[in-house]
Amino acid sequence: MRNLTIILTFITLFLSCTYEEGGINDEMKTKLISFGQETIGYANAENNTHGKVIEKRNNGILTLTYFTEETGCPHFEGGYKIINKTLTLYYQDVYFQPLKCIDFFKLEYKIKDENINYENIKVVRLKPIKKGLSVKD
Numbered sequence: 001m002r003n004l005t006i007i008l009t010f011i012t013l014f015l016s017c018t019y020e021e022g023g024i025n026d027e028m029k030t031k032l033i034s035f036g037q038e039t040i041g042y043a044n045a046e047n048n049t050h051g052k053v054i055e056k057r058n059n060g061i062l063t064l065t066y067f068t069e070e071t072g073c074p075h076f077e078g079g080y081k082i083i084n085k086t087l088t089l090y091y092q093d094v095y096f097q098p099l100k101c102i103d104f105f106k107l108e109y110k111i112k113d114e115n116i117n118y119e120n121i122k123v124v125r126l127k128p129i130k131k132g133l134s135v136k137d
Contacts, residue, residue: 024079035079037075061113062110091107
């Protein structure tokens with residue numbers, strides 16, 4: 001019985017490590033005020049082209065909205081970096097479930113706009129994290 005407990009503990013820890021490895025780090029969130037997602041569905045997505053970024057500046061806050069098509073029932077985490085003259089937006093599905101449903105999402109990044117100077121915007125989707133057992137759940 002004790003051997004079975006040790007094996008189950010090891011498997012749980014292994015799954016926890018897999019779950020907790022993410023690509024969105026603290027550096028990417030340094031001046032990020034908020035990041036949010038909203039499921040908008042295909043019916044409401046007609047005016048929004050897949051992959052389109054809309055940017056707005058207001059009172060020192062840069063708001064970037066990105067529209068994407070995703071599968072499953074994702075829950076995203078986001079962040080950004082400035083690499084050379086490119087503002088790179090990152091997002092990652094942190095609760096990936098291999099479901100077949102497809103939907104359309106609006107991702108919104110709000111950044112403290114303290115003279116952020118960039119010429120291009122690039123969006124990078126990081127590899128999703130398969131949800132396993134975690135002591136943080």
